[in-house]
Amino acid sequence: MSTAGLLVIGNEILSGKVVDVNSPYLAAELRPLGVELLRILTIPDDIDVIANDVRVMSKAYDHVFTSGGIGPTHDDVTLEGVALAFGRDLVLDEEMCRRMEDAVGRPLNESMRKMAMLPEGCERAEAENLWFPVVAIDNVYIFPGIPELFRKKFESVRDRFRGVPFELKRVYVTQHESEIAHHLNSLLSDFAELMLGSYPRLGEPDYRVMLTLESRDAGYLERALESLLSRLPADIVHRVE
Amino acid sequence: MSTAGLLVIGNEILSGKVVDVNSPYLAAELRPLGVELLRILTIPDDIDVIANDVRVMSKAYDHVFTSGGIGPTHDDVTLEGVALAFGRDLVLDEEMCRRMEDAVGRPLNESMRKMAMLPEGCERAEAENLWFPVVAIDNVYIFPGIPELFRKKFESVRDRFRGVPFELKRVYVTQHESEIAHHLNSLLSDFAELMLGSYPRLGEPDYRVMLTLESRDAGYLERALESLLSRLPADIVHRVE
Numbered sequence: 001m002s003t004a005g006l007l008v009i010g011n012e013i014l015s016g017k018v019v020d021v022n023s024p025y026l027a028a029e030l031r032p033l034g035v036e037l038l039r040i041l042t043i044p045d046d047i048d049v050i051a052n053d054v055r056v057m058s059k060a061y062d063h064v065f066t067s068g069g070i071g072p073t074h075d076d077v078t079l080e081g082v083a084l085a086f087g088r089d090l091v092l093d094e095e096m097c098r099r100m101e102d103a104v105g106r107p108l109n110e111s112m113r114k115m116a117m118l119p120e121g122c123e124r125a126e127a128e129n130l131w132f133p134v135v136a137i138d139n140v141y142i143f144p145g146i147p148e149l150f151r152k153k154f155e156s157v158r159d160r161f162r163g164v165p166f167e168l169k170r171v172y173v174t175q176h177e178s179e180i181a182h183h184l185n186s187l188l189s190d191f192a193e194l195m196l197g198s199y200p201r202l203g204e205p206d207y208r209v210m211l212t213l214e215s216r217d218a219g220y221l222e223r224a225l226e227s228l229l230s231r232l233p234a235d236i237v238h239r240v241e
Numbered sequence: 242m243s244t245a246g247l248l249v250i251g252n253e254i255l256s257g258k259v260v261d262v263n264s265p266y267l268a269a270e271l272r273p274l275g276v277e278l279l280r281i282l283t284i285p286d287d288i289d290v291i292a293n294d295v296r297v298m299s300k301a302y303d304h305v306f307t308s309g310g311i312g313p314t315h316d317d318v319t320l321e322g323v324a325l326a327f328g329r330d331l332v333l334d335e336e337m338c339r340r341m342e343d344a345v346g347r348p349l350n351e352s353m354r355k356m357a358m359l360p361e362g363c364e365r366a367e368a369e370n371l372w373f374p375v376v377a378i379d380n381v382y383i384f385p386g387i388p389e390l391f392r393k394k395f396e397s398v399r400d401r402f403r404g405v406p407f408e409l410k411r412v413y414v415t416q417h418e419s420e421i422a423h424h425l426n427s428l429l430s431d432f433a434e435l436m437l438g439s440y441p442r443l444g445e446p447d448y449r450v451m452l453t454l455e456s457r458d459a460g461y462l463e464r465a466l467e468s469l470l471s472r473l474p475a476d477i478v479h480r481v482e
Contacts, residue, residue, distance in 0.1 A: 042264075
């Protein structure tokens, strides 16, 4: 069982100009891998802030992912921040330069050389069909903010993170949360290890609350589900999936 | 000029079951009010984690907003966490009980009474057409996770946060970031106070990069925009808005 933190880097998200779609994507990807995502943190393009948060998260979680800030412009300072977090220098990576020159078909300008400045001693995991690899330092994986590239790159390293997955059941009920809360409490007193969520939805025609039951143990989950269904009045259960 | 942090509380978001739409909503609302959102943090439904992060954020920013975890079920522990952050007790609020009884038309059950347990000495700001007020302690405003209610409640207190707004211009260019980065750097050396963002987009038919220029000073912004347009080759500017 492993844990993770996600660091989203970008003024554009904090200022409401761009909607972060990488967080929901990664959250939904990590769960079936069995990785428990414990923190998503969105911060500005600021080297010292990045360095400090990377340092804290790298110690707190098994895996840390960053999103954004690795392009060629002045506001792309993620690599610098991550390098600072680990007390490393950025050094020009000659092989990356050659690849970029091959990709663009001419000598690199200064902005492109900036993208080939990588933290000393970093790992470079190849991403299929992309000339730029996934750069990792220690347990920190650095991904671009552009959603299409974030996805391609995560897919290229996804299997590294595979563990014991969570099993999930959903129960949709037609009653208000406050009418079923005591059933949930009594279920948890019998199934203390169950991860149980209760989420009211407005404007759904068929149900008022989605309950989620999760466990890494499929048998335990099945017994908890049966127990819940025996507690709830049958006519308030809209469906189970 | 004021700053803010947003604390999103909910296992459902970290585990990829529910997409957080309150963060992009609040980010887009705060910006035109002139409030600088500096951190968005998503954490589990865990009293001690909530208490700790509320304490840190309350000291770091002028305003802190929380989203989620204030319903009647076992996983709704935000009020308890916020109270703990400020060393306060939760106490049964008799007026809230009366309101809830009026709303449901019968005596409250235990789960509903849980919702009327509020931190000692909290402020209750009335939200139009909602029986449950916006609860605030010190500089921390507590909002529900349900998007419809989050919006209604934020709207009811929005005017408290109004300051000097940011003015924004967008310039769409047809070149790659790495081809224009040196123009951006030279612009910033003349306009050091300008907030300048550069965001590549894949799959847009008409442009490759969206540049954003921001300032609280409209004249300064106008001069910076003119300066940028004089630096960029005219044929790579797709549009300005």
